[in-house]
Amino acid sequence: MSKNKTGKYFKYAIGETLLVVIGILIALQINTWNQQRLSKKMENNYINRLIEDLAADTSMIAGQIMRSKVRFEYGVVLDSLIRIQSRSEIPAIEVIDAAQSIGRLWLPQYNANTYNDLINTGNFSIISDPEIADRIRGHYTSLPYSWNDIFDQRMEELRRIMVELIPLKFHIAVLAPESMPNIPKLKTVLSDEESITIVENIMAYPKIDFYVKNVTRAHIFHIDLMEEVKEATTELINDLKKYLPN
Numbered sequence: 001m002s003k004n005k006t007g008k009y010f011k012y013a014i015g016e017t018l019l020v021v022i023g024i025l026i027a028l029q030i031n032t033w034n035q036q037r038l039s040k041k042m043e044n045n046y047i048n049r050l051i052e053d054l055a056a057d058t059s060m061i062a063g064q065i066m067r068s069k070v071r072f073e074y075g076v077v078l079d080s081l082i083r084i085q086s087r088s089e090i091p092a093i094e095v096i097d098a099a100q101s102i103g104r105l106w107l108p109q110y111n112a113n114t115y116n117d118l119i120n121t122g123n124f125s126i127i128s129d130p131e132i133a134d135r136i137r138g139h140y141t142s143l144p145y146s147w148n149d150i151f152d153q154r155m156e157e158l159r160r161i162m163v164e165l166i167p168l169k170f171h172i173a174v175l176a177p178e179s180m181p182n183i184p185k186l187k188t189v190l191s192d193e194e195s196i197t198i199v200e201n202i203m204a205y206p207k208i209d210f211y212v213k214n215v216t217r218a219h220i221f222h223i224d225l226m227e228e229v230k231e232a233t234t235e236l237i238n239d240l241k242k243y244l245p246n
Helices: 002-084 092-101 113-120 130-141 145-165 168-175 192-204 208-243
Strands: none
Touching (some): 130 208
């Protein structure tokens, strides 16, 4: 009788232990599933934020391209006027506006907030697909910051010349925000005589043809570079959208 009771107790203890172990395993599995669910939710949130940042970049880059195309056209016109030493039918003040405009380049301000958040918080490992992770890292680490600085440096000499030759009141009329009081209209800033004299001085400036060509070429390179970045950004957006669950 005693042996039978001991056997029953032993079997009961084993059963209880198995139930506890099974309960623990189930709890661990549920916890794992929950962690995976939360990780996937966090990953999807980051992916959506990256898509928003990249979409904002495409709009910014499109504006960059548009502005450089306008300045490229200004450069072509100004180069032609310098070569033939004539203003043709273009009003002198428009020639001045073109001359001071082509030396300006708005450097792109990429929106890397989400990417920086992923890196700085150590959450980049939340991107579970290695290929997608490599695509994201490769995109943000290859953005052409230095090239745009080089373009800006190439334009510095022409900007200096235009500041030297064109009166401050003209630059104020062009560059000042509307919020500033008493900013004159561009066409009223200079008299016809002043405008013609300034254009003549621009055309006679030593090596002005070189500086205009150099900056005009820089805009071509800038347009090409920004179009490449825009294409790469759009491709990454599409890949990230495909990666998200339907």
